[in-house]
Amino acid sequence: MDKKEKKMKNKALVEALASEDAFEQNTDDLVLSDKKKKKSKSDKESKKRKAVEVADDEDRSETSSELGEPVNSGLKSGKEKKSSKKVKVVESEEDDVEKEAEDPNAVTRFRISEPLRARLKEKGISSLFPIQAMTFDTVYDGSDLVGRARTGQGKTLAFVLPILESLINGPSKSSRVTGYGRSPSVIVLLPTRELADQVFEDFKFYGHALGLESCCLCGGMLYAPQESKLKRGVDIVVGTPGRVKDHINRNNIDLRSLKFRVLDEADEMLRMGFVEDVEFILGKVADVNKVQTLLFSATLPDWVKDIASRFLKANKKTADLVGNEKMKASKDVRHIVIPCSDSERSRLIPDIIRCYSSGGRTIIFTETKESASELAGLLPGARALHGDIQQSQRSVTLSGFRSGKFLILVATNVAARGLDINDVQLIIQCEAPKDIEAYIHRSGRTGRAGNSGVAVTLYDPRKSGRIGRIERESGVKFEHLSAPQPIDIARSAGASAAESVTQVSDSVIPPFKSAAEEMVNSSSLSAVELLAKALAKLSGYTEIKSRSLLTSMENHVTLILEAGKPIFSPSFAYSVLRRFLPEEKVESVKGMTLTADGYSAVFDVQTEDLNAFLTGQENAANVSIEVLKSLPKLQDREQSRGGRFGGGGRGGFGDRRNGGGRFSGGRGGGRGGFSDRRNNRFSGGRGRNFGGGSSW
Numbered sequence: 001m002d003k004k005e006k007k008m009k010n011k012a013l014v015e016a017l018a019s020e021d022a023f024e025q026n027t028d029d030l031v032l033s034d035k036k037k038k039k040s041k042s043d044k045e046s047k048k049r050k051a052v053e054v055a056d057d058e059d060r061s062e063t064s065s066e067l068g069e070p071v072n073s074g075l076k077s078g079k080e081k082k083s084s085k086k087v088k089v090v091e092s093e094e095d096d097v098e099k100e101a102e103d104p105n106a107v108t109r110f111r112i113s114e115p116l117r118a119r120l121k122e123k124g125i126s127s128l129f130p131i132q133a134m135t136f137d138t139v140y141d142g143s144d145l146v147g148r149a150r151t152g153q154g155k156t157l158a159f160v161l162p163i164l165e166s167l168i169n170g171p172s173k174s175s176r177v178t179g180y181g182r183s184p185s186v187i188v189l190l191p192t193r194e195l196a197d198q199v200f201e202d203f204k205f206y207g208h209a210l211g212l213e214s215c216c217l218c219g220g221m222l223y224a225p226q227e228s229k230l231k232r233g234v235d236i237v238v239g240t241p242g243r244v245k246d247h248i249n250r251n252n253i254d255l256r257s258l259k260f261r262v263l264d265e266a267d268e269m270l271r272m273g274f275v276e277d278v279e280f281i282l283g284k285v286a287d288v289n290k291v292q293t294l295l296f297s298a299t300l301p302d303w304v305k306d307i308a309s310r311f312l313k314a315n316k317k318t319a320d321l322v323g324n325e326k327m328k329a330s331k332d333v334r335h336i337v338i339p340c341s342d343s344e345r346s347r348l349i350p351d352i353i354r355c356y357s358s359g360g361r362t363i364i365f366t367e368t369k370e371s372a373s374e375l376a377g378l379l380p381g382a383r384a385l386h387g388d389i390q391q392s393q394r395s396v397t398l399s400g401f402r403s404g405k406f407l408i409l410v411a412t413n414v415a416a417r418g419l420d421i422n423d424v425q426l427i428i429q430c431e432a433p434k435d436i437e438a439y440i441h442r443s444g445r446t447g448r449a450g451n452s453g454v455a456v457t458l459y460d461p462r463k464s465g466r467i468g469r470i471e472r473e474s475g476v477k478f479e480h481l482s483a484p485q486p487i488d489i490a491r492s493a494g495a496s497a498a499e500s501v502t503q504v505s506d507s508v509i510p511p512f513k514s515a516a517e518e519m520v521n522s523s524s525l526s527a528v529e530l531l532a533k534a535l536a537k538l539s540g541y542t543e544i545k546s547r548s549l550l551t552s553m554e555n556h557v558t559l560i561l562e563a564g565k566p567i568f569s570p571s572f573a574y575s576v577l578r579r580f581l582p583e584e585k586v587e588s589v590k591g592m593t594l595t596a597d598g599y600s601a602v603f604d605v606q607t608e609d610l611n612a613f614l615t616g617q618e619n620a621a622n623v624s625i626e627v628l629k630s631l632p633k634l635q636d637r638e639q640s641r642g643g644r645f646g647g648g649g650r651g652g653f654g655d656r657r658n659g660g661g662r663f664s665g666g667r668g669g670g671r672g673g674f675s676d677r678r679n680n681r682f683s684g685g686r687g688r689n690f691g692g693g694s695s696w
């Protein structure tokens with residue numbers, strides 16, 4: 001993406017976010033207001049930014065009161081926003097100055113000194129993102145802060161910039177320890193080594209411009225280089241809690257004179273069981289009143305609020321760009337779900353990548369380390385990243401992925417949080433994660449900084465409950481799609497192959513012409529058909545298989561069964577099939593799943609068995625079997641986990657009925673109603689509660 005395009009996307013992001021309510025609230029009276037006074041009286045430019053007036057909202061009052069006093073937004077309406085100097089090559093200085101004057105979030109409007117502005121400009125940043133603009137003054141002027149914005153919206157610079165400026169030119173300047181062997185002024189804790197490394201790189205890049213030294217303290221690395229760096233003295237320490245604690249215990253680091261403590265991806269760090277380590281580390285400051293604590297994440301579940309109040313001062317501020325909005329995940333991501341049986345994943349994923357990656361990078365998430373390694377082995381050009389891989393190899397893998405040496409990364413949740421990798425176009429989740437936060441963060445590895453992306457989640461139709469729960473709790477509205485059909489993918493592959501053929505020099509014709517003539521003359525196929533075969537071969541196809549809708553299995557087809565009355569359980573569906581099919585055909589059925597309306601069952605059969613099923617039903621009274629063209633809304637399979645797999649299901653059925661099922665008035669319409677229902681099975685969906693973490 002060139003700078004101009006990036007600028008336009010960033011502008012769009014800023015405008016979109018400006019329309020999201022930012023809010024201000026006093027912790028004592030819980031009243032939303034716009035009365036926050038700009039503390040930067042001495043700074044004329046800061047004064048120009050105007051607070052957004054926000055509507056009163058009781059729900060928000062509750063949320064924010066627990067997290068602290070919300071900070072005022074420095075944003076103007078989307079219409080007022082303009083990007084500025086990023087496309088200087090094509091715009092005159094005058095244009096730049098004019099645009100900058102109109103941009104309320106222009107870097108020049110904040111207390112950001114020239115060396116830092118120059119670094120930002122190098123990165124193409126001339127205007128702060130909303131979360132950065134909202135919180136700059138708050139952090140610079142000394143408040144504790146809880147910050148939340150959706151994934152990819154610049155939370156890192158929201159703390160990096162004001163911290164650096166505060167240390168060099170702001171309130172922390174006078175009391176900051178300097179000189180050889182100095183103890184750090186800033187500690188930033190993150191849940192994973194990769195993330196710590198990434199944030200360290202930002203502090204290093206921007207901090208060097210101001211003469212500040214940073215170091216990264218992560219597990220899996222040698223102690224000695226970390227120790228010698230600490231001995232020489234650093235200003236900023238970025239690390240994972242375990243290794244930082246080790247250094248404290250070895251007396252390598254003294255945190256008594258800290259000015260800033262930052263918990264990035266705070267909820268994950270605490271969820272991972274680092275609470276004690278974090279408390280131990282944060283407790284090392286000599287005087288908690290002299291240190292600022294900042295807590296950031298795209299997700300702040302309720303339980304984090306309790307912990308926040310333990311670490312942050314009572315008068316902490318909150319900047320929440322998500323608030324009580326229903327949609328918690330990135331709005332720049334297309335969220336898709338596709339049913340797929342576990343055994344078909346490795347065959348389906350390459351087609352999904354062809355369809356949705358736009359030639360960019362793909363991250364695939366698995367639930368376990370073993371399946372990450374296994375899948376990476378099955379996918380050409382893919383590498384695995386998970387906690388059992390040695391740290392040195394993890395670093396090599398990640399930098400290879402960042403640099404484009406390979407385009408597919410198969411990872412556990414170790415890559416779910418915070419990683420900011422250019423041009424990740426597609427996220428594939430091999431199954432829906434157990435917790436909502438994991439879904440939000442995984443899918444947020446794409447669609448960053450105003451770019452768009454696609455997140456595809458595969459699910460076993462028998463476990464669709466997780467999909468419903470993610471929808472309800474994260475506000476994501478999934479597109480329910482079937483697996484891309486090989487025939488569709490082949491069509492677009494054929495078009496590219498044809499394009500590449502036209503680019504071949506005519507000089508190749510003479511030596512190949514006689515073979516071509518021989519083919520045309522000796523074949524019963526036309527010249528066009530033969531050319532089509534040649535294009536297929538060129539694209540790597542020697543045959544085209546179809547794929548079922550339900551389990552995405554090749555050479556299978558998805559059927560829908562009705563029995564003239566509600567189908568309560570898979571075992572009942574099987575018993576209906578047994579009425580007119582031999583046992584081995586019934587046994588070969590795959591993925592038996594009930595539809596959400598409780599009237600039908602869908603299942604996959606081998607294409608070669610299709611006739612047996614279609615003709616067999618003709619001999620069974622009240623039974624209808626048809627080939628499905630699109631998948632109806634399916635029932636959560638918890639109640640049908642048995643069936644043939646053990647039965648059950650009355651409870652679930654009753655729930656559905658209470659939820660507006662269609663069981664009061666009989667079927668009406670007979671067969672006519674059948675197809676209508678089929679077209680109307682896409683609403684609703686139920687979920688269950690589940691908890692627990694996933695394997696890293």
Ligand SMILES: Nc1ncnc2c1ncn2[C@@H]1O[C@H](COP(=O)(O)OP(=O)(O)OP(=O)(O)O)[C@@H](O)[C@H]1O
Nearest residue numbers: 125127128129151152153154155156298418420449
């Ligand atoms: N003001 C800005 N203008 C343009 N790009 C920016 C700006 N601020 C940050 N970025 C870029 O946006 C991307 C996302 O930023 P960052 O990683 O901080 O997001 P995040 O909100 O922390 O996301 P996550 O919740 O996933 O950790 C980065 O590539 C960063 O360089």
